Amino acid sequence: MQTLEENPHNIKINLAKILTNLLHYLLPWTIPTLIIISWQLASINGLIESTILPSPWQVVQTTITSLQSGVLEQNMAISLYRALSGFVIGGSIGFLLALCTSLSQTLNLLLDSSVQMLRNIPHLALIPLVILWFGVGESSKISLVTIGVLFPIYINTYHGIRSVDSNLIEMGHSYQLNSWQLFWHIIIPGALPTILMGVRYALGVMWTTLIVSETLASSAGIGYMSTNAQSFMDMSTILMCIMIYALLGKLSDLMAKSLETSLLNWQIKGGMING
Amino acid sequence: MADTILSIENLSKKYQGKVALNSTNLKIKNGEFVALVGQSGGGKSTLLRLIAGLEPMTSGTISQNNQLIHGINSNTRVMFQDDRLLPWKTVRENITFKKPKNSETAEVVNQLLERVELQGFADAYPASLSGGQRQRVALARALFVNPEILLLDEPLGALDALTRSKMQKLILDLWQERKMTVILVTHDVHEATKMANRIYVVKNNKIEATFENPLAYPRTDATCTNLSTTILNKIIDQD
Ligand SMILES: Nc1ncnc2c1ncn2[C@@H]1O[C@H](COP(=O)(O)OP(=O)(O)OP(=O)(O)O)[C@@H](O)[C@H]1O
Ligand SMILES: [Mg+2]
Numbered sequence: 001m002q003t004l005e006e007n008p009h010n011i012k013i014n015l016a017k018i019l020t021n022l023l024h025y026l027l028p029w030t031i032p033t034l035i036i037i038s039w040q041l042a043s044i045n046g047l048i049e050s051t052i053l054p055s056p057w058q059v060v061q062t063t064i065t066s067l068q069s070g071v072l073e074q075n076m077a078i079s080l081y082r083a084l085s086g087f088v089i090g091g092s093i094g095f096l097l098a099l100c101t102s103l104s105q106t107l108n109l110l111l112d113s114s115v116q117m118l119r120n121i122p123h124l125a126l127i128p129l130v131i132l133w134f135g136v137g138e139s140s141k142i143s144l145v146t147i148g149v150l151f152p153i154y155i156n157t158y159h160g161i162r163s164v165d166s167n168l169i170e171m172g173h174s175y176q177l178n179s180w181q182l183f184w185h186i187i188i189p190g191a192l193p194t195i196l197m198g199v200r201y202a203l204g205v206m207w208t209t210l211i212v213s214e215t216l217a218s219s220a221g222i223g224y225m226s227t228n229a230q231s232f233m234d235m236s237t238i239l240m241c242i243m244i245y246a247l248l249g250k251l252s253d254l255m256a257k258s259l260e261t262s263l264l265n266w267q268i269k270g271g272m273i274n275g
Numbered sequence: 276m277a278d279t280i281l282s283i284e285n286l287s288k289k290y291q292g293k294v295a296l297n298s299t300n301l302k303i304k305n306g307e308f309v310a311l312v313g314q315s316g317g318g319k320s321t322l323l324r325l326i327a328g329l330e331p332m333t334s335g336t337i338s339q340n341n342q343l344i345h346g347i348n349s350n351t352r353v354m355f356q357d358d359r360l361l362p363w364k365t366v367r368e369n370i371t372f373k374k375p376k377n378s379e380t381a382e383v384v385n386q387l388l389e390r391v392e393l394q395g396f397a398d399a400y401p402a403s404l405s406g407g408q409r410q411r412v413a414l415a416r417a418l419f420v421n422p423e424i425l426l427l428d429e430p431l432g433a434l435d436a437l438t439r440s441k442m443q444k445l446i447l448d449l450w451q452e453r454k455m456t457v458i459l460v461t462h463d464v465h466e467a468t469k470m471a472n473r474i475y476v477v478k479n480n481k482i483e484a485t486f487e488n489p490l491a492y493p494r495t496d497a498t499c500t501n502l503s504t505t506i507l508n509k510i511i512d513q514d
Contacts, residue, residue: 177373
């Protein structure tokens, strides 16, 4: 008797499969890796001057020193605090507002057109106003993030709820669900894919808003580190800050994505998720 | 008249002043399988929705077991052309929707799934099922609460011919096993004559004709042809 694993032919197939998988994972990294290697080589050979663009290795060293002195952690903590508070406040307001306008016809008439009007103001244009009102302290940054996050969450929640299949809602009525059960078992899950799309988009807005506001007016945070480094012509710190922003952005996107896959696993089998 | 389960008197429904169902009378006996056929827009779905209590009536009465129907009629279950399964709930959760999860309900679900030949699909999400499989889940869900009357609004309308005829047989078998009352709305006159004891032609927003169909089950296409032709002529009749 020969089991599947013992068959030498099968082992060959498995090996080929593993190699294909490995290639699948490695291939996307080849171009970034090549760029970094050639950048490093060009810096070593003096093709790129370090006052214009420091070598990747210099950036790594700067990162290590800033980590050792604790400066980086401190500023990162401040940036994260601003980003998250703004996100939570703006997200909650946007979500609650959308619940009001999508579930109540009266509140919809009262509020929706005003919200739609405000939405058209680019929130970064409010920076001078916000600085005059709140100064360069925490509240100015947090409120800018709040405003930036509020609208994408509002729009997506509103649309998500409005586009829940009316047949499913009728099905809920025929099961004699009360309003709360209808909301919890049918409306929220039905709207969730759209709401999560809004969350992912809002996370992007959150970082951009934070970067801009920290760079313009701040006395702490990653953006401040970067502006501060600018006045000392400290190129590698500036690059480090850019990298950190990129990493944080990627990280939050990954988190949003894994939230989607875990909350929307019912869609996967139908092949609807592809992001 | 002890075994009349559903009694409809002078039932009318208007949508924004436009008549959808006009002064309809209907008596259905316990355990009957009746079909409603007729032109599109004739009022078949409206009648079914009124019986289910999904829609308030404009005038008239519906009583089931001598009880007047007000609001949702929880002794009935409706199955529509679209399955209306909740995509975010598994097959099992859809069937037991709103009922407590315990070993007893689990057993009922298992039996039902076996009956509709979907054993092994209890934990699947609707997105991974075919249209025919989803309709069978919808049927199992409708039967889960043991409704006195099963209301079917074009439940097989979107299925291919083979799946459709299998489903017809399944519904007939379940009807005979469970001794429930079934009201089927269909565009397919042949489906009606193959399945129902009595066929109502709904036309111009009321019941225009009634055909008894005493043929024994199982019925073959050949035995039903004559009645089908008669009914079809009645439907297209311009009077
Ligand atoms: N929600 C509604 N609002 C307004 N008019 C409606 C509504 N539902 C049905 N009607 C109207 O009532 C009439 C009867 O419709 P109904 O759906 O009962 O027809 P039907 O016999 O089921 O037709 P079909 O075979 O096409 O399903 C139609 O004229 C239709 O336009
Ligand atoms: Mg209809």
